[in-house]
Amino acid sequence: MGSLEYPTLPETLYFDRGNVGRGRPIMQGDVFKVDGADVMVLTHPCTMRGVDGVGLRKKLSACPVNQRERRIEKGDWTRSFKAMPLPNLRGEGADWQADLFDLGGIEADALDLRNRTASLSDYGIFVLQQRMIVTLTRYVADLGQLRDVNQKVLLEIELATDYIDALLELHGQGDRHEGAKFTAFQGWLDSPLSNSGDETSPTRRKLLGAANLHATLRREMGSSLKDL
């Protein structure tokens, strides 16, 4: 059985901090400023959206994010688990933490991409999930297994970020959740590979489920972006 992860390079926990790019769809682990307070979204990406895969559910799980009185130490990672430490969250040196035991809900309408202050990397999300699981169940999940079970949805978000970023460069900003651009990405995902030459070939979305084709899909995105 493994132990709680201790990130030796805290920087790698984050996708971005400060002005997080609007291209990245709202994700588990995102930190937002809402009515003057900081909150972290905890809902899993597989369950945070409706059937169209774009619109957020009315309400999401969240917890408060607070500045710590003392700096994060190794023991806060390995021996304590009611919080997700967020080292140097604002890039000013102070450490923060998401208080996982203080679970609550938040209206999706309250979340605005302009007010997103941090987003976790894939690795950061696995660490968060491990800590959420142990806080609620006292079971220590293995990070490798968390990666395996989440890789499909995380690849979708990675590809969406690339696609929406490209659309932002072309067309500028859209609504608070960049819904139109995310919908356009879903259209790309629901099309077959560009060199398949056959409309009945499996869609890119179908290939998301094939772990041995993830590099292929990234190359496909790299190619598609040149044609946008």
Next chain:
Amino acid sequence: MTVETITAPTSTATVEESAVFASVTQTSSAAVLDTTAFRKRAAGLRDEVSLVQKDVQDLHGESTARDLARRTQDRLNSGVPSLLNELNGIRGMSWADIARLAGVSVGAVRKWRTGGDASGASRTALAQLAAFMDLLQELAVDDPAQWMESPLPLSTGYSIRPFDIYLEGHHLGVLDIAAQRSSAEQILDECDPDWRVNRRSEAVVELGPDGHPLLVQVHEE
């Protein structure tokens, strides 16, 4: 030593044939009877081969390390945006893995695509990764990026990728796995003797009722 079937000469054999037969059978008989000497000779040869094998292994390792270093130096001539385009756009590596290797946030790496400031250490890490991918390709790994992120063929309960071992600095070990000179278990034993305990998970990934993957506890029978 070749063992031949010796046929005794017939009564019509020549003197010469009889003499040859006598000398060969006497030598073969002596060798067979002297099994202790034979065993010692074989043991000595085995020890010599073992020492030579270790020397050759060390030589191969050193030459590979130098080759990788030289290729990394060559790759440093490419700018960071070009390296990133190759690693993600052409090879298909994930931004998450690239950022993890460079020791920075994904956002920082994505900003480097348009010319942001990468440290010398990060530039070297990216150049070395690009050079490493070339080496994998030369080892007939068809899709190096996919291979690096796919779990190794270990027994149930372990999810370790070649990239994970690479991230821990065991580059040559990863190449040995790719070249099938060593098994994944052998390399992991060298890198982390306690991996069987520390990296074991009690769960496997299955398809959930909602069509999405699910982690399910393994029950030992």
